[in-house]
Amino acid sequence: MDIIAHLAxxxxxxxxxxxxxxxxxGIVVGLLIGVLPGLTLVMGVALALPFTYxxxxxxxxxxxxxxxVSGTYGGAFTAILFRIPGEPIDVPMLWDGYTMGRKGQxxxxxxxxxxxALGGGLLSAVxxxxxxxxxxxFALRFSSPEYFVIVLFGxxxxxxxxxGSLANAFISMAVGILISTVGTDPIYGAHRxxxxxxxxxxxxxxxxxxVGAYGVGEVLARLETGFATxxxxxxxxxxxxLPTWKEMGEVKGMFFRSAVVGDLIGLLPGAGATIASFxxxxxxAKFGKRKAEMGTGIAEGIIAPQAAATASVxxxxxxxxxxxxxxxxxxxxxxxxxxxxxxxxxxxxxxSSSGMxxxxxxxxxxxxxxxxxxxxxxxxxxxxxxxxxxxxxxxYVLILCFIGALSIRNxxxxxxxxxxxxxxxxxxxxxxxxxxPLVLGVILGPIAEEAFMNxxxxxxxxxxxxxxxxxxxxxxxxTIIVLLLxxxxxxxxxxxxxxxxxxxx
Amino acid sequence: MQxxxxxxxxxxxxxxxxAIALYIAAGQFEYSAREGQxxxxxxxxxxxxxxxxxxxxELGRRLIAGNRxxxxxxxxxxxxxxxxxxxxxxxxxxxxxxxLMGVYAVAVPFLGFILGTFLFLAAFMYVGRFxxxxxxxxxxxxxxxxxxxxxxxxxxxSLPRGIAPFDRITDVFFLIPGI
Numbered sequence: 267m268d269i270i271a272h273l274a275x276x277x278x279x280x281x282x283x284x285x286x287x288x289x290x291x292g293i294v295v296g297l298l299i300g301v302l303p304g305l306t307l308v309m310g311v312a313l314a315l316p317f318t319y320x321x322x323x324x325x326x327x328x329x330x331x332x333x334x335v336s337g338t339y340g341g342a343f344t345a346i347l348f349r350i351p352g353e354p355i356d357v358p359m360l361w362d363g364y365t366m367g368r369k370g371q372x373x374x375x376x377x378x379x380x381x382x383a384l385g386g387g388l389l390s391a392v393x394x395x396x397x398x399x400x401x402x403x404f405a406l407r408f409s410s411p412e413y414f415v416i417v418l419f420g421x422x423x424x425x426x427x428x429x430g431s432l433a434n435a436f437i438s439m440a441v442g443i444l445i446s447t448v449g450t451d452p453i454y455g456a457h458r459x460x461x462x463x464x465x466x467x468x469x470x471x472x473x474x475x476x477v478g479a480y481g482v483g484e485v486l487a488r489l490e491t492g493f494a495t496x497x498x499x500x501x502x503x504x505x506x507x508l509p510t511w512k513e514m515g516e517v518k519g520m521f522f523r524s525a526v527v528g529d530l531i532g533l534l535p536g537a538g539a540t541i542a543s544f545x546x547x548x549x550x551a552k553f554g555k556r557k558a559e560m561g562t563g564i565a566e567g568i569i570a571p572q573a574a575a576t577a578s579v580x581x582x583x584x585x586x587x588x589x590x591x592x593x594x595x596x597x598x599x600x601x602x603x604x605x606x607x608x609x610x611x612x613x614x615x616x617x618s619s620s621g622m623x624x625x626x627x628x629x630x631x632x633x634x635x636x637x638x639x640x641x642x643x644x645x646x647x648x649x650x651x652x653x654x655x656x657x658x659x660x661x662y663v664l665i666l667c668f669i670g671a672l673s674i675r676n677x678x679x680x681x682x683x684x685x686x687x688x689x690x691x692x693x694x695x696x697x698x699x700x701x702x703p704l705v706l707g708v709i710l711g712p713i714a715e716e717a718f719m720n721x722x723x724x725x726x727x728x729x730x731x732x733x734x735x736x737x738x739x740x741x742x743x744x745t746i747i748v749l750l751l752x753x754x755x756x757x758x759x760x761x762x763x764x765x766x767x768x769x770x771x
Numbered sequence: 772m773q774x775x776x777x778x779x780x781x782x783x784x785x786x787x788x789x790a791i792a793l794y795i796a797a798g799q800f801e802y803s804a805r806e807g808q809x810x811x812x813x814x815x816x817x818x819x820x821x822x823x824x825x826x827x828x829e830l831g832r833r834l835i836a837g838n839r840x841x842x843x844x845x846x847x848x849x850x851x852x853x854x855x856x857x858x859x860x861x862x863x864x865x866x867x868x869x870x871l872m873g874v875y876a877v878a879v880p881f882l883g884f885i886l887g888t889f890l891f892l893a894a895f896m897y898v899g900r901f902x903x904x905x906x907x908x909x910x911x912x913x914x915x916x917x918x919x920x921x922x923x924x925x926x927x928x929s930l931p932r933g934i935a936p937f938d939r940i941t942d943v944f945f946l947i948p949g950i
Contacts, residue, residue, distance in 0.1 A: 430840065431840065433826075433829035436821060436824075440818045440819070443821075451811035454802040458815060485868075489864050489868045489898070490860050490861060490865040491858045491860060491861070492900050655901050657899030658901065658906065660899060661892045661911075662914050672879075673922070678876060685873065685876060711818075719809065719814065722813075
């Protein structure tokens with residue numbers, strides 16, 4: 267009952283003019299970012315971070331969370347209408363969403379997208395409210411060994427469940443952790459990798475790395491292609507046609523499955539909306555009732571990725587708020603916003619700032635409704651943004667990145683650093699090193715180091731405590747399982763491939 | 772050895788060399804040691820070991836398995852990998868963009884944020900192969916004014932003013948009443 271009362275208070279706080287206006291701004295900007303192919307969801311959230319410096323912390327998080335949730339939906343418009351996935355999340359939307367559109371039913375495809383985003387999002391928001399407080403209460407039992415292994419779990423999950431080489435992801439994460447060690451050591455006061463610079467002695471701000479790698483890096487990658495996004499054809503009837511109750515009743519089971527898959531993937535630190543979208547589509551294509559028709563423009567192929575992608579947001583926010591562990595690029599930025607305001611999310615935050623947490627929860631519910639209303643009524647003006655030349659939008663994005671750098675310490679060195687990390691981010695992208703582990707390494711590195719060093723001091727350098735204490739031992743076991751997932755997946759696929767000819771005989 | 776293989780292993784060789792150099796550097800931090808406790812180099816060294824081991828692993832894998840990219844967990848779910856032809860790339864544009872950003876970083880303390888940003892925006896759009904002059908100069912002006920009002924007068928972010936005589940342009944923005 268307490269939770270419901272707190273949530274009701276959260277709704278009241280969320281309806282204050284400042285929070286409500288941030289919610290609306292966040293939803294609209296998130297949708298626009300989703301629509302624009304050159305801007306990714308994480309990049310958009312990172313770019314908004316400098317705007318939140320002088321804001322109230324609750325309004326800041328409401329803004330960023332609204333951008334995060336609506337960013338998972340906006341890209342579907344352009345994927346369905348123009349075959350341009352605004353986000354990597356929306357790639358599966360091309361297979362059935364765009365195909366349904368080409369069959370003359372783009373409005374219907376948009377309708378299924380809206381219903382899936384709303385349903386998936388609301389379901390995950392309920393799960394988020396129900397799980398966060400109990401998880402945070404449980405986390406109050408954690409000591410430094412448990413904190414260290416949980417941070418390690420978050421970092422290694424991002425590495426394991428991703429795209430491309432596992433070794434590349436490890437390299438990216440190690441580079442991120444090393445960047446976070448630059449500066450003055452918190453225990454001994456020793457200068458580490460500072461090259462004699464007084465600015466570097468203060469450390470490298472994670473914001474510089476984050477905005478540089480995501481923002482500047484992405485613009486450089488687009489610039490190298492000559493900003494060659496395909497021109498879009500004129501869409502005369504860009505509108506949304508909602509499915510009937512009967513149609514929705516026919517797919518309720520698979521919708522629920524997709525939303526649960528998305529929520530569970532969101533709950534796993536390291537797996538964000540993109541993975542949720544792909545995995546959910548994959549499950550439907552493998553085990554769904556109409557698996558043979560997937561890719562031919564059926565509703566199931568739209569519901570599965572969209573419901574899962576939006577449902578992953580609520581899941582991802584659970585461990586961010588309850589444990590202080592971001593599981594994806596976007597939640598890493600949101601964690602950054604908390605830290606900029608001097609708040610460390612985790613079990614204590616629900617005790618010290620429960621009003622803020624429940625306002626964030628309420629904003630997710632309201633944001634989902636608002637997102638769908640704006641998506642339903644304003645789809646034409648939203649896709650109109652594609653008429654803006656990419657060079658103009660990218661130039662503006664760069665200036666926002668530079669303002670972010672200049673406003674941290676009022677020092678031009680940070681501008682050089684952001685350009686440097688932009689080039690590094692571009693290089694990583696080019697050489698197929700994932701950027702997310704780098705950013706998470708920078709943010710979680712100091713937290714992991716502090717927990718590790720505290721454990722070593724408290725337990726006289728006995729590293730076996732990570733394995734022998736019940737909670738930390740269990741988390742270590744989970745970490746090993748997650749790390750083994752890619753290998754297990756390959757073994758399973760080999761087994762399936764070997765078994766197929768035998769079954770055919 | 773094939774050129775493509777050399778190109779593909781080069782980042783890992785460089786990574787390994789950096790890891791070795793950093794490992795040595797991490798052993799030279801100056802601090803007052805406490806008995807029985809790990810020093811300030813312990814944590815960075817763990818990260819360096821991870822970096823070195825990962826580089827070594829990938830190096831070995833590429834030398835044994837050939838120049839083939841490893842696939843991750845998510846690729847299995849992708850229905851149409853590499854379905855589209857790769858986009859053409861223009862390295863000169865990239866170099867131009869990076870140089871332009873460098874010039875901006877050098878010039879902004881002298882020109883000030885307002886003038887520096889206005890010129891950067893216009894130049895970047897030209898580098899990005901956009902050629903509608905009216906839109907370029909109009910958008911650069913509008914975005915500069917918007918950023919100036921938003922950050923100098925509303926958010927009160929401290930941005931470079933520039934040196935005389937360019938600081939006069941920044942001063943104009945301070946004549947606008949704060950909101």
